[in-house]
Amino acid sequence: MSSSDALAKSFSVSHSGIFGVDEKSMLEILVKWQPEHLSTFRNETSSIFLKDERFPFEKCEEILLKFLKREFKRFKDAVVQWTMHPWERDARMARKALKRGSQAYGLLIELACTRSSDELLGARRAYQSLYSESIEEDVACRVEGIQRQDLGEESGLKDTIYCLCAPPVYFSKILDSAMKANATKNEKEALTRVIVTRTDVDMKDIAEEYNKQYGTPLAKKIEDVALGNYKDFLVTLVQRALAKGSE
Incomplete structure (x- = not known):
């Protein structure tokens, strides 16, 4: 599993009834990433980030933010x-x-x-x-x-x-x-x-x-x-x- 896939899994637990967030996995991955890695992650993870219809940026789903x-x-x-x-x-x-x-x-x-x-x-x-x-x-x-x-x-x-x-x-x-x-x-x-x-x-x-x-x-x-x-x-x-x- 790639680091992007692992991070996406950590973020997306809301749909499986799992409690909590895997903070350790998130931190281990995120602290190593440069801005370009974060940009790639946002572009490749449509289950979490959506491309804005008007402006060139990826926005996080509101339901995920609340979760x-x-x-x-x-x-x-x-x-x-x-x-x-x-x-x-x-x-x-x-x-x-x-x-x-x-x-x-x-x-x-x-x-x-x-x-x-x-x-x-x-x-x-x-x-x-x-x-x-x-x-x-x-x-x-x-x-x-x-x-x-x-x-x-x-x-x-x-x-x-x-x-x-x-x-x-x-x-x-x-x-x-x-x-x-x-x-x-x-x-x-x-x-x-x-x-x-x-x-x-x-x-x-x-x-x-x-x-x-x-x-x-x-x-x-x-x-x-x-x-x-x-x-x-x-x-x-x-x-x-x-x-x-x-x-």
Whole structure:
């Protein structure tokens, strides 16, 4: 495979349902190229660059620009979430879910069902500090009456029961949905969230349940659907949890 083909593959992962961008491969190729190499690449890669109809230059497809911004962001978000205090992390996730509306309310149920009373209290304190209002006030402001009463139904009664009574089953299902090619934005974000927040809690149990339910080791599945530093980071966290659990 030529360097141009390899770079095009790194850029074009959006069409295959792969998560992340292969940053290492991109950098290894791009730092060696001169302006003429870049010009040749733009001219020869019609799947990424289109010739402008009016002026003599090649322009990047808008959909690819949006994709690259999102995929490069995955690794940064994973690292930030990993280093952030758990209280702040949960508070920020709750805030994002409330701002997104009903399609993200399942995350609120997840937080309520899988955190200890001390962790929930900490998240409430962090929320108050970060946003100068309580999470209860924000829910009352953002969620309409009937939605507020039925918030627990947004993620489905079955999922809520699993979340409460069998977290490994619940998180295995969430991870499977997150790694499908047709996953929604909310579903895809769960891959980072679950790996980062459960590594030091019950990731060994989740990984074992995932293997049981889907017949594939979790780390192997992540390697199949993720790329670059993002992939390496998540796989390392899973392997760390498995190694710790076997001690």
